Amino acid sequence: xxxxxxxxxxxxxxxxxxxxxxxxxxxxxxxxxxxxxxxxxxxxxxxxxxxxxxxxxxxxxxxxxxxxxxxxxxxxxxxxxxxxxxxxxxxxxxxxxxxxxxxxxxxxxxxxxxxxxxxxxxxxxxxxxxxxxxxxxxxxxxxxxxxxxxxxxxxxxxxxxxxxxxxxxxxxxxxxxxxxxxxxxxxxxxxxxxxxxxxxxxxxxxxxxxxxxxxxxxxxxxxxxxxxxxxxxxxxxxxxxxxxxxxxxxxxxxxxxxxxxxxxxxxxxxxxxxxxxxxxxxxxxxxxxxxxxxxxxxxxxxxxxxxxxxxxxxxxxxxxxxxxxxxxxxxxxxxxxxxxxxxxxxxxxxxxxxxxxxxxxxxxxxxxxxxxxxxxxxxxxxxxxxxxxxxxxxxxxxxxxxxxxxxxxxxxxxxxxxxxxxxxxxxxxxxxxxxxxxxxxxxxxxxxxxxxxxxxxxxxxxxxxxxxxxxxxxxxxxxxxx
Amino acid sequence: xxxxxxxxxxxxxxxxxxxxxxxxxxxxxxxxxxxxxxxxxxxxxxxxxxxxxxxxxxxxxxxxxxxxxxxxxxxxxxxxxxxxxxxxxxxxxxxxxxxxxxxxxxxxxxxxxxxxxxxxxxxxxxxxxxxxxxxxxxxxxxxxxxxxxxxxxxxxxxxxxxxxxxxxxxxxxxxxxxxxxxxxxxxxxxxxxxxxxxxxxxxxxxxxxxxxxxxxxxxxxxxxxxxxxxxxxxxxxxxxxxxxxxxxxxxxxxxxxxxxxxxxxxxxxxxxxxxxxxxxxxxxxxxxxxxxxxxxxxxxxxxxxxxxxxxxxxxxxxxxxxxxxxxxxxxxxxxxxxxxxxxxxxxxxxxxxxxxxxxxxxxxxxxxxxxxxxxxxxxxxxxxxxxxxxxxxxxxxxxxxxxxxxxxxxxxxxxxxxxxxx
Numbered sequence: 001x002x003x004x005x006x007x008x009x010x011x012x013x014x015x016x017x018x019x020x021x022x023x024x025x026x027x028x029x030x031x032x033x034x035x036x037x038x039x040x041x042x043x044x045x046x047x048x049x050x051x052x053x054x055x056x057x058x059x060x061x062x063x064x065x066x067x068x069x070x071x072x073x074x075x076x077x078x079x080x081x082x083x084x085x086x087x088x089x090x091x092x093x094x095x096x097x098x099x100x101x102x103x104x105x106x107x108x109x110x111x112x113x114x115x116x117x118x119x120x121x122x123x124x125x126x127x128x129x130x131x132x133x134x135x136x137x138x139x140x141x142x143x144x145x146x147x148x149x150x151x152x153x154x155x156x157x158x159x160x161x162x163x164x165x166x167x168x169x170x171x172x173x174x175x176x177x178x179x180x181x182x183x184x185x186x187x188x189x190x191x192x193x194x195x196x197x198x199x200x201x202x203x204x205x206x207x208x209x210x211x212x213x214x215x216x217x218x219x220x221x222x223x224x225x226x227x228x229x230x231x232x233x234x235x236x237x238x239x240x241x242x243x244x245x246x247x248x249x250x251x252x253x254x255x256x257x258x259x260x261x262x263x264x265x266x267x268x269x270x271x272x273x274x275x276x277x278x279x280x281x282x283x284x285x286x287x288x289x290x291x292x293x294x295x296x297x298x299x300x301x302x303x304x305x306x307x308x309x310x311x312x313x314x315x316x317x318x319x320x321x322x323x324x325x326x327x328x329x330x331x332x333x334x335x336x337x338x339x340x341x342x343x344x345x346x347x348x349x350x351x352x353x354x355x356x357x358x359x360x361x362x363x364x365x366x367x368x369x370x371x372x373x374x375x376x377x378x379x380x381x382x383x384x385x386x387x388x389x390x391x392x393x394x395x396x397x398x399x400x401x402x403x404x405x406x407x408x409x410x411x412x413x414x415x416x417x418x419x420x421x422x423x424x425x426x427x428x429x430x431x432x433x434x435x436x437x438x439x440x441x442x443x444x445x446x447x448x449x450x451x452x453x454x455x456x457x458x459x460x461x462x463x464x465x466x467x468x469x470x471x472x473x474x475x476x477x478x479x480x481x482x
Numbered sequence: 483x484x485x486x487x488x489x490x491x492x493x494x495x496x497x498x499x500x501x502x503x504x505x506x507x508x509x510x511x512x513x514x515x516x517x518x519x520x521x522x523x524x525x526x527x528x529x530x531x532x533x534x535x536x537x538x539x540x541x542x543x544x545x546x547x548x549x550x551x552x553x554x555x556x557x558x559x560x561x562x563x564x565x566x567x568x569x570x571x572x573x574x575x576x577x578x579x580x581x582x583x584x585x586x587x588x589x590x591x592x593x594x595x596x597x598x599x600x601x602x603x604x605x606x607x608x609x610x611x612x613x614x615x616x617x618x619x620x621x622x623x624x625x626x627x628x629x630x631x632x633x634x635x636x637x638x639x640x641x642x643x644x645x646x647x648x649x650x651x652x653x654x655x656x657x658x659x660x661x662x663x664x665x666x667x668x669x670x671x672x673x674x675x676x677x678x679x680x681x682x683x684x685x686x687x688x689x690x691x692x693x694x695x696x697x698x699x700x701x702x703x704x705x706x707x708x709x710x711x712x713x714x715x716x717x718x719x720x721x722x723x724x725x726x727x728x729x730x731x732x733x734x735x736x737x738x739x740x741x742x743x744x745x746x747x748x749x750x751x752x753x754x755x756x757x758x759x760x761x762x763x764x765x766x767x768x769x770x771x772x773x774x775x776x777x778x779x780x781x782x783x784x785x786x787x788x789x790x791x792x793x794x795x796x797x798x799x800x801x802x803x804x805x806x807x808x809x810x811x812x813x814x815x816x817x818x819x820x821x822x823x824x825x826x827x828x829x830x831x832x833x834x835x836x837x838x839x840x841x842x843x844x845x846x847x848x849x850x851x852x853x854x855x856x857x858x859x860x861x862x863x864x865x866x867x868x869x870x871x872x873x874x875x876x877x878x879x880x881x882x883x884x885x886x887x888x889x890x891x892x893x894x895x896x897x898x899x900x901x902x903x904x
Contacts, residue, residue, distance in 0.1 A: 385861075
């Protein structure tokens with residue numbers, strides 16, 4: 001009991017220190033104002049004590065025979081032999097494993113939903129190579145049945161990104177994986193936006209195919225630079241970088257109080273495209289770059305230095321293992337697949353140990369991502385494949401380390417590590433109860449909690465959401481998940 | 483069909499024996515995938531590329547290498563699903579992809595045979611093989627025609643030629659709509675016309691002919707019961723029409739995909755139609771898959787349908803993922819033994835090579851895999867693969883890349899390019 005509490009107390013410190021990417025200040029400049037603010041409210045919850053499980057905290061600890069107490073939407077306490085306060089529902093979790101809620105930093109749910117009909121193809125604004133003005137959230141269809149399927153796989157938070165047709169695809173949005181009729185009701189309160197950029201073959205293929213720039217990789221880089229030159233100029237005319245003393249303002253407060261950046265505006269017309277790029281330079285919008293090849297990743301690192309922005313994560317990064325040390329030095333995460341390769345030339349050098357090798361250096365930040373409506377349902381299995389292949393290569397990765405690839409590291413890259421991604425007192429009660437070691441093909445998420453609310457239960461049909469789209473469909477299987 | 487298969491596998495036997503090593507694998511948990519089920523603490527003796535004995539405490543004949551399995555699982559080499567291994571190197575680079583024909587003037591070409599393009603030196607072969615995959619069904623994909631052409635079974639041991647009978651690939655449903663007058667009703671109209679041509683009810687010189695003379699002859703062979711027609715189809719209503727068509731024309735079919743196949747499980751069992759399914763498909767990816775469910779495999783198997791596994795997407799490069807499909811099917815109600823059978827015995831039998839492959843039994847080709855643990859669980863990996871009794875090198879271009887960057891900078895600070903592997 002005592003040593004567990006000590007360990008837990010220590011975790012908070014580790015958690016803070018590990019939070020390399022500080023969450024962006026809330027709307028520090030007008031570039032990050034939100035006219036479509038979150039209306040998310042946690043679903044009803046009761047206090048719950050999960051008892052006697054194997055707990056992976058998400059930040060390196062494994063606690064055997066431990067209890068997790070959730071109250072008022074947050075983690076109240078972790079330890080063994082916890083007292084059950086009055087009114088607390090006690091769940092016997094003997095033999096079960098508990099992890100933080102799983103986070104997917106690369107999803108197109110809602111913007112490329114199921115069914116994948118033309119009318120739903122809302123993920124790529126393929127009309128210009130730089131569309132920093134578009135926001136993925138404005139394409140999200142909350143009725144995508146994929147959200148519920150992901151929930152059954154333990155996904156509690158996910159970033160929806162525009163696709164990769166463009167050099168700059170637009171803003172991504174971080175969502176709570178709760179059933180809702182609007183995306184605003186899913187929007188993670190206070191989470192910064194992501195900016196989706198893309199290297200390599202996709203932009204040059206899409207625009208080269210139309211006979212316009214870019215048609216080469218050098219054209220790609222010229223395109224990024226032109227866009228950020230414009231943004232730098234815009235930033236200069238609009239009051240430079242961040243205000244010296246950014247006003248303290250909660251996410252739900254409006255910006256029109258005369259204190260925002262716009263008060264000092266030089267009078268130029270707002271430009272949605274440049275707002276986003278300027279927000280990225282300011283650090284209020286986190287930059288996520290779709291980039292496969294090692295050489296291109298190093299180009300993008302130099303681009304970021306040239307224009308003064310930071311890259312939160314390279315996504316896909318099939319060759320990240322070749323520059324793992326560099327990524328760690330620069331504090332850039334690698335959001336990667338366990339085994340995808342070969343579908344195009346820039347994916348030719350894929351290896352199954354990529355995530356393990358990015359994880360290896362001191363300060364390495366490896367993330368398992370899906371980019372797939374199937375993969376998001378079983379990120380635990382994707383991580384298991386990495387563990388298995390690393391073991392074959394002589395690298396042993398314990399479950400308490402691997403879970404960070406799906407939780408705390410992912411939260412860090414999204415700028416929400418202060419709220420979720422680990423099981424620590426005070427953090428949001430985003431929790432998954434697994435029926436066994438989650439790094440097995442046979443593991444099922446039995447219960448999923450978001451903000452302490454039991455929003456999925458494998459054994460309780462009343463806790464299994466169903467999209468409007470699936471209602472009344474004649475073809476549902478007995479006992480099917482959707 | 484049977485004699486064709488035996489003839490072809492006879493040739494294979496000769497090829498596979500070259501370089502065969504004799505080996506006695508001791509003390510394995512032998513999952514035979516056959517009638518014997520699982521045998522604990524059992525030895526398997528391999529000589530001349532063939533399994534000679536299966537039992538406890540076998541004596542090692544002179545000159546036979548012994549491998550101690552230490553109780554680990556030994557299975558038949560796995561079926562990699564329906565793929566384009568050796569037919570595509572880089573999916574996005576057309577000159578490296580050979581699995582579809584797109585001829586505008588006469589699109590229906592059942593005579594098109596992708597096995598002629600098979601490259602046994604493809605780097606996808608060792609990538610799949612080191613994961614325990616020993617054979618795959620090469621598929622003709624739809625290019626401009628929903629009757630896509632033929633494929634066949636290849637063994638991933640470097641041999642150049644397919645084994646067993648050919649399979650004819652047909653795609654039905656929404657995925658073939660653009661290839662069939664934008665209506666699935668037209669798919670049956672066109673198929674019926676092709677059948678009429680193949681059966682000689684349409685004169686060969688008819689201006690309305692859909693098939694070339696060669697195509698007519700090939701289709702006639704399948705209509706005569708030689709080889710299986712593998713139909714990619716998901717929607718239950720389409721499967722119902724397909725079963726009626728197959729019964730009427732007396733052709734042997736298998737279903738690939740089959741997202742809604744569970745709805746017709748008794749009919750599929752009655753008609754003895756095997757289903758190659760993607761057990762991870764549970765989303766309504768399109769309107770043919772509204773009823774997709776993770777319980778598909780379990781429901782089909784419980785009704786008596788033979789279930790094998792294949793992937794809907796990226797089946798070639800990620801063929802190794804087929805194991806994850808089986809594991810998830812088991813996690814969702816399929817008996818474990820049926821999960822293994824769906825990767826071994828079922829596809830081998832469905833594709834006419836079950837007399838050689840897919841089970842561990844005396845007389846079968848020594849295509850074996852020793853695993854670090856449960857072969858259906860992704861947390862385990864293949865430790866050693868034998869094909870035709872030969873211990874396969876457990877290396878691929880991917881392991882070479884891995885080792886180069888695992889080692890890091892070599893002596894003298896030279897770049898990784900100076901590291902050439904073992």
